[in-house]
Amino acid sequence: MSDPLEDLFHARVEDGAAPSDLMRERTFAAVARDRRGAQFRLAALRVAAAVVIVIGGGGLAFWLVRPHHPAPDDTIAFIQPVGTAPAIAHEATIVLIVTSVPDADATMRRWPQTTVQRTGPRARRIEVPAARYRTALAQLAQLGTLRTTTEHTVNLGAALARAKDGATRAALRHRLAYAHIEVNLETRSGT
Amino acid sequence: MGVRRAVVNEDLDRALIDRIAAGDEAAFSAFYERHARAVLAFVRDLVPEPAAAEEVAGDVMVAVWRGARRFGGRSRVSTWMLGIAHNKAIDLRRRRRLAEFPLDDAAPIPGGDDPAAIIVRSTDRATLDAAVATLSPEHREVLQLMYGFDCTQAEIAQIAGIPVATVKTRVFYAKRRLRDALDAHQNAEHIA
Numbered sequence: 001m002s003d004p005l006e007d008l009f010h011a012r013v014e015d016g017a018a019p020s021d022l023m024r025e026r027t028f029a030a031v032a033r034d035r036r037g038a039q040f041r042l043a044a045l046r047v048a049a050a051v052v053i054v055i056g057g058g059g060l061a062f063w064l065v066r067p068h069h070p071a072p073d074d075t076i077a078f079i080q081p082v083g084t085a086p087a088i089a090h091e092a093t094i095v096l097i098v099t100s101v102p103d104a105d106a107t108m109r110r111w112p113q114t115t116v117q118r119t120g121p122r123a124r125r126i127e128v129p130a131a132r133y134r135t136a137l138a139q140l141a142q143l144g145t146l147r148t149t150t151e152h153t154v155n156l157g158a159a160l161a162r163a164k165d166g167a168t169r170a171a172l173r174h175r176l177a178y179a180h181i182e183v184n185l186e187t188r189s190g191t
Numbered sequence: 192m193g194v195r196r197a198v199v200n201e202d203l204d205r206a207l208i209d210r211i212a213a214g215d216e217a218a219f220s221a222f223y224e225r226h227a228r229a230v231l232a233f234v235r236d237l238v239p240e241p242a243a244a245e246e247v248a249g250d251v252m253v254a255v256w257r258g259a260r261r262f263g264g265r266s267r268v269s270t271w272m273l274g275i276a277h278n279k280a281i282d283l284r285r286r287r288r289l290a291e292f293p294l295d296d297a298a299p300i301p302g303g304d305d306p307a308a309i310i311v312r313s314t315d316r317a318t319l320d321a322a323v324a325t326l327s328p329e330h331r332e333v334l335q336l337m338y339g340f341d342c343t344q345a346e347i348a349q350i351a352g353i354p355v356a357t358v359k360t361r362v363f364y365a366k367r368r369l370r371d372a373l374d375a376h377q378n379a380e381h382i383a
Contacts, residue, residue, distance in 0.1 A: 003338070005319075005338055006338045006339075006341075008316055008319045008338075009319075009334065009335060009337075009338030009339035010338070010339055011316060012232065012316075012319070012320070012323070012335070012339055013228075013229050013232045013233070013335070013339040013340065014228075014229075016228060016229075016231060016232030016235065017228075017231065017232075017235070017241070018228055018231075019227045019228060019231050019245065019248065019249075020245060022245070023227070023231075023245040023246075023248060023249045024223070024227075026246075026249050027223065027227075027249040027252045027253055028220075028223075030249070030253045030256075031216065031219060031252075031253060031256045032216075034253070034256060034257060035214060035216065
């Protein structure tokens, strides 16, 4: 004999309000955007000879490597946006771990461990304190040619350097990451 | 879709999650059709405002899409998904500072019928809905998970992020309050 309470609670779930068309549209639009973003990142990985995941201070990396290393052959893709790095960590050839980043928030302190755990054996790991960050980037520059030279990315980098609050900085980091990848793709496709 | 079928078809859910992890949008669409209604029903017990509940439920489904690769298979797919739903609903409530109700008071337990016995007598969905509506979101959640989603106490603990002992206490008091609410409803009907 079935439990009447169980039957009625089941009915509450099964006969509950159906999701609206709006919920469906919003959900599938978000998924489509996410999928396009993933395809974009994978495309960037394919065109880059080296994939550098910067853990901590990635935004600063984009700022520092801007037009100082102009070159037609961009061979390094920087992938930094918080939350996306762990998912593609296995593609990394270099993991640059910047410790003691002054503005590291809780999220930044939590996800590097996941990223590092997921990097493949071929990834070269470079761990540096923030104070030596600029030197480390110079070393990276010798491994390949860095380039992030559009006016757009330079402006974003400058805005990041000026930004004070965490939310703005996080948003700018994301925009910078994608802008950089876009430059890579445009260069490779000849557009 | 039915929750019971979702439970029975755990293998299907896992197959869909594997495909979603590989970026298969058709698999996500199938998963959405199977679970979106149940997720929304669960969220609405924690976030009664319909538009907000839909926003949270949609976020849950997007989180499934994004997190499918990280699903480790250590629990049922539905347990993992409802855990995401719980966290997102609680986050929203915290943000909006929705009214909270006191939980699990330690008053002595008077005797009386089990809620199920009262349900047998009334067997009225509207009665149950009215009684459940008087419970706190936390009490609604544990009863819904236990009866509506067939979750074990360990699974409820995992979803709600609380110890199993707390689940037991919460279920105990939730049933008591439900029984009281059902009693009150029946008494009101007699008087009427």
